[in-house]
Amino acid sequence: MSISQDRHPEWQYLDLMRHIWEQGDERMDRTGVGTRSVFGTMLRFDLRGDRVPLLTTKRVFWKAAAKEMLWFLTGSTNIRPLLEQGVTIWSDWPLAKYRQASGEDIAQKDFEARIVADEAFATNWGELGPVYGKQWVDWPTYQYGPDGRYEQGPGINQVAQVVESLKTNPGSRRHIIEGWNVAELDRMALPPCHKTYQFHVAGEGEKARLNCLLYQRSCDVALGLPFNLFGAALLTRMMAAQTGLQPGELVWTGGDTHLYLNHTELVEAQLAREPEGTPRLVLRRKPPTIFEYAFEDFEVVDYDPQGVLRAPVAV
Incomplete structure (x- = not known):
């Protein structure tokens, strides 16, 4: 099923937000903040023609999301490499742990400055446990x-395995990258939310397209989902480039x-804003492997979002 071409694809996101806010089940949650929640949702985005699901009704800091995805692919579990690049999105959990343990x-x-400046401190207090990237490339x-x-x-390097299986057995139904390692959940700062990526090849020859379905067990629609959509689209584009496939569709399910x-x-x-424009994601080069991309290899064009909207992160 394809998205109607006469309706901006971002309306899906806004419709979902409105539905949750007006009809969601109000409930308490792990953080103690409370949510309005629905169960079992789906969004679909066409990635052809370099399209990318970047929200235009607020600014999405796609550079941080891209750096996070590259960090995942290194298998790192420490926030120091992110902080060295100015990415602070994972700081809350180690910071809370340090404050509780030290009383400071x-x-x-x-805290972030100390992580960057002091390697020993980063080793002790910047670790997140075996989160995302560790499971992806070193299960x-x-x-x-x-x-x-x-x-x-x-x-087990699941990412490398899927790249190889897409090349050698595109019709397989086992092109999966899984983050939900039950045996190690208790050691993670946060169990994976965007937990399962499944890839699917449609068509044959030069027109063969790579689709991706991302299953997210828990989704903060206001803050997390915009990052997750861009990250999944970027991963799909890298996978497509590495396997000689055209980008197809990103299917997100929550x-x-x-x-x-x-x-x-x-x-x-x-919800008072309307989407406009068609952002595009350009990959400037194809490195020898998916693990050799650098941030400079990505360019977002035609992205002119409306103003920043901020809200607190529930830890």
Whole structure:
């Protein structure tokens, strides 16, 4: 099913936001803030012609989302590489842990500066546990060693495996990158929200298209989803380039899809706006592997969003 070409694709997002705000089930949640929530949702975006699902009814900081995606692909679990690039979106969880353990009411900017300046401090307090990228490129395995003891084996690089399977067996129904490692959830600062990516090849030859379905078990629609849509589109574009396929469709589906009760001002302001324009994402080069992209390889053009809308992150 394709999106109607006479209606801006961003209306899907705004319709979802309005539906949750007006009809969602009001409930308490892990953070104690409270949400309005619906269960089981879907959005679809055409990625052909370099189209990218960047919201225009508010500014999405796509550069941070791109740097985060590249960070995932390194397998890193420490916020220091992100902070060195000015990306602070993962600071809240380590900061809360440090404040609780130390009793020090340190400001976020001071905490982040210390992470960047002090490698030992970053090692102790910048770790997030085996989140996203660790599972994507180094999923742990276990085996019996020569002495008969059960020990950790070589990690599995799911991303590399999917790239290879798309090239050699495009019709497979197993092109999946999974982040939900049940055995390691308790060690993660935050269990994966955008947890499962499945890829699908449609058509043949030069016109073969790469589609991606992202399943997100828990979705903060106001703050998280705009990042997640751009990140998934970027990953799909990189995967398509690496496998010689054309970009197809991004299908996003959500489990618990919610708006936080303290996001009233953002929601009402955004719903008063109308989408306009067609942002595009250009990949400037194709490196030898998907793990060798750099931020400078990406360019967003024709993006002229309306003003920034801010709201607090629920930790």
